[in-house]
Amino acid sequence: MTAVRFNEVCIMFGPHPAPALAMADEGQSRAEIQSETGHVLGVHDCSLEVAEGEILVLMGLSGSGKSTLLRAVNGLNPVARGSVEVSADGRMVNVTEAKGAALRRLRQNTVAMVFQQFGLLPWRTVRENVGLGLELAGLSASARAAAVDRQLSLVGLSDWAERKVGELSGGMQQRVGLARAFATDAPILLMDEPFSALDPLIRTKLQDELLDLQRDLKRTIIFVSHDLDEAFKIGNRIAIMEGGRIVQVGTPREIFSAPASDYVAEFVANMNPLGVLTARDVMEAGPGEGPRVGAETPVRDLMDRLAAGETALIVEDAGTPIGRVTSESVVARLCD
Amino acid sequence: MLSWVTECETPEDTEGLGPLGYLTECKIRIGDAAEAGFDWLQANGSAVFDWISDFLDLMIEAILTLLQEPPNTGWIRDVGRGEEVYLYPPDLHSILIIAILTGIAWWLHRGWKVPALVAVGFLFIVNQGYWEETTESLTLVLSACVVCMGLGVPIGIAAAHRPRLYAGMRPVLDLMQTLPTFVYLIPAIVFFGIGMVPGLIATVIFVLPAPIRLTHLGISSTPQSLIEAGQAFGATPRQLLWKVELPYALPQIMTGLNQTIMLSLSMVVIAALVGADGLGVPVVRALNRVDTGLGFESGFIIVVVAIILDRLLRVRTK
Numbered sequence: 185m186t187a188v189r190f191n192e193v194c195i196m197f198g199p200h201p202a203p204a205l206a207m208a209d210e211g212q213s214r215a216e217i218q219s220e221t222g223h224v225l226g227v228h229d230c231s232l233e234v235a236e237g238e239i240l241v242l243m244g245l246s247g248s249g250k251s252t253l254l255r256a257v258n259g260l261n262p263v264a265r266g267s268v269e270v271s272a273d274g275r276m277v278n279v280t281e282a283k284g285a286a287l288r289r290l291r292q293n294t295v296a297m298v299f300q301q302f303g304l305l306p307w308r309t310v311r312e313n314v315g316l317g318l319e320l321a322g323l324s325a326s327a328r329a330a331a332v333d334r335q336l337s338l339v340g341l342s343d344w345a346e347r348k349v350g351e352l353s354g355g356m357q358q359r360v361g362l363a364r365a366f367a368t369d370a371p372i373l374l375m376d377e378p379f380s381a382l383d384p385l386i387r388t389k390l391q392d393e394l395l396d397l398q399r400d401l402k403r404t405i406i407f408v409s410h411d412l413d414e415a416f417k418i419g420n421r422i423a424i425m426e427g428g429r430i431v432q433v434g435t436p437r438e439i440f441s442a443p444a445s446d447y448v449a450e451f452v453a454n455m456n457p458l459g460v461l462t463a464r465d466v467m468e469a470g471p472g473e474g475p476r477v478g479a480e481t482p483v484r485d486l487m488d489r490l491a492a493g494e495t496a497l498i499v500e501d502a503g504t505p506i507g508r509v510t511s512e513s514v515v516a517r518l519c520d
Numbered sequence: 521m522l523s524w525v526t527e528c529e530t531p532e533d534t535e536g537l538g539p540l541g542y543l544t545e546c547k548i549r550i551g552d553a554a555e556a557g558f559d560w561l562q563a564n565g566s567a568v569f570d571w572i573s574d575f576l577d578l579m580i581e582a583i584l585t586l587l588q589e590p591p592n593t594g595w596i597r598d599v600g601r602g603e604e605v606y607l608y609p610p611d612l613h614s615i616l617i618i619a620i621l622t623g624i625a626w627w628l629h630r631g632w633k634v635p636a637l638v639a640v641g642f643l644f645i646v647n648q649g650y651w652e653e654t655t656e657s658l659t660l661v662l663s664a665c666v667v668c669m670g671l672g673v674p675i676g677i678a679a680a681h682r683p684r685l686y687a688g689m690r691p692v693l694d695l696m697q698t699l700p701t702f703v704y705l706i707p708a709i710v711f712f713g714i715g716m717v718p719g720l721i722a723t724v725i726f727v728l729p730a731p732i733r734l735t736h737l738g739i740s741s742t743p744q745s746l747i748e749a750g751q752a753f754g755a756t757p758r759q760l761l762w763k764v765e766l767p768y769a770l771p772q773i774m775t776g777l778n779q780t781i782m783l784s785l786s787m788v789v790i791a792a793l794v795g796a797d798g799l800g801v802p803v804v805r806a807l808n809r810v811d812t813g814l815g816f817e818s819g820f821i822i823v824v825v826a827i828i829l830d831r832l833l834r835v836r837t838k
Binding site for chain 2: 258260287288289290291292296297299301303304305307308316317319320321364368374
């Protein structure tokens with residue numbers, strides 16, 4: 185089932201997008217369009233389907249249009265051409281054409297959002313911030329209480345419920361942001377670089393927590409990131425964007441093993457390969473004797489076992505040996 | 521046609537005048553235009569002015585009665601029409617009002633310093649024999665607060681949401697604040713007669729820009745990220761205003777209230793010139809009689825009231 189569908193979405197910032205869109209169709213760059221028409225190209229002809237329960241990461245440098253595309257899903261950015269559809273109540277609803285009350289209903293029930301700078305109301309307590317979406321949907325305080333308490337315990341902030349959000353650290357504030365988004369029970373979550381403003385240790389911790397939560401909650405998540413390590417860790421699929429256009433969509437392995445352009449290859453070259461490589465990637469052909477491991481075993485586990493004294497590990501796929509892993513084969517792949 | 525705009529004197533000796541002569545020959549009729557405008561307003565708008573005047577008069581009377589007289593229970597006890605039977609002796613009323621104000625100070629500040637200042641300050645005023653004038657001035661200040669906040673906050677919100685409206689309003693606000701007060705006292709007397717109402721009108725004209733500007737500043741400086749957070753969770757424009765923008769702007773709006781009170785108090789002497797009762801009256805009298813003692817005494821009372829009100833309302837926002 186498709187949860188979000190982008191149909192040739194174009195986003196152009198400016199009052200009269202038509203001539204600027206024509207230039208974009210001819211393949212002109214953002215700088216050329218801006219100097220000619222004064223319009224800023226946000227996103228051009230992006231088509232993408234996000235399946236229910238999937239985490240899709242929009243990935244690119246700053247200015248590549250990833251946040252712009254994300255914000256079209258809940259109508260924060262207007263779409264100049266094309267459309268974005270989301271699945272609500274079993275049918276696809278066109279967000280681009282939704283106005284007023286219909287758009288608000290989508291935002292209250294179907295699509296929730298987590299912001300890079302948290303976007304919490306500083307004069308409210310943690311509890312009041314988590315309940316914001318329910319409050320805006322018109323639920324009374326007593327009706328909100330149970331849902332809010334559940335979310336607070338989910339993100340481990342039950343003891344902080346009555347504090348003002350300003351008293352919390354950055355990591356805790358973003359937990360409040362996550363709880364606020366979870367609280368509306370919206371099946372689609374938009375996350376706009378939610379962990380970028382946090383320091384690295386907290387970031388890793390929150391990434392792990394998000395993956396834990398997702399295992400139970402099974403929401404559809406569109407996650408924006410400029411960090412390929414984060415994208416590979418979080419994403420089931422990754423869409424890499426450059427200059428407002430999607431240049432490659434695929435699973436982490438597909439992108440890692442077959443970059444579609446120099447731009448993607450450069451990204452991949454700068455990332456830590458230990459997060460993506462598995463036994464299948466680091467094995468060499470040939471027979472051997474030794475303990476058997478699955479083809480999808482992460483390379484970190486293999487390295488631990490090799491360091492512990494194993495000389496060779498046999499990689500098997502569905503019971504059949506397909507190759508072997510040795511210290512030399514791992515080093516050879518990493519130096520590649 | 522031209523004579524509507526300019527007023528030309530018969531040129532007597534244009535040859536000897538030089539270039540400046542031509543400039544002064546015909547005067548642009550600004551004063552006449554203003555007068556014609558006010559005449560037209562008086563002729564056609566008197567019903568509106570009467571209505572405004574009646575409304576303000578009612579409000580002033582209500583506040584003044586509250587501050588000056590104990591509750592009249594005559595209508596319960598069924599005594600003769602027009603006869604007033606007070607719940608308690610009127611002498612005690614000033615003490616009760618001071619106690620209530622001290623109580624409010626304690627409720628707002630939760631300490632002993634401000635309530636003590638309020639109590640001592642007002643008892644000092646009673647001691648100096650200015651309690652009645654003080655209640656009259658407080659009435660003027662309170663009425664000005666009601667009108668200025670009641671108009672200024674909605675106007676400030678509207679201006680913050682419509683930048684072009686604010687651009688159009690700015691010269692008017694500047695004019696209201698810079699035009700010498702005496703200048704609009706004259707039409708105020710023409711429209712509203714003598715008494716508290718023209719004093720209040722003059723005060724409102726002078727003070728109103730402050731709450732408008734501060735409300736505008738508070739609302740329009742609400743961070744875009746908070747607005748978007750509200751929108752992303754499906755807020756209506758009204759919810760956005762009440763749950764995001766107004767709470768964010770509250771400190772600025774409270775500063776606007778404080779400014780309103782202080783600026784209104786600074787107008788009590790000028791209001792006295794058009795017949796408003798209050799602490800301005802003895803100041804004006806002292807000025808006329810060159811009575812240094814009376815002038816200093818009544819001026820000092822105004823300062824005491826100003827200090828009390830300022831401390832009372834300077835609530836620390838967390």
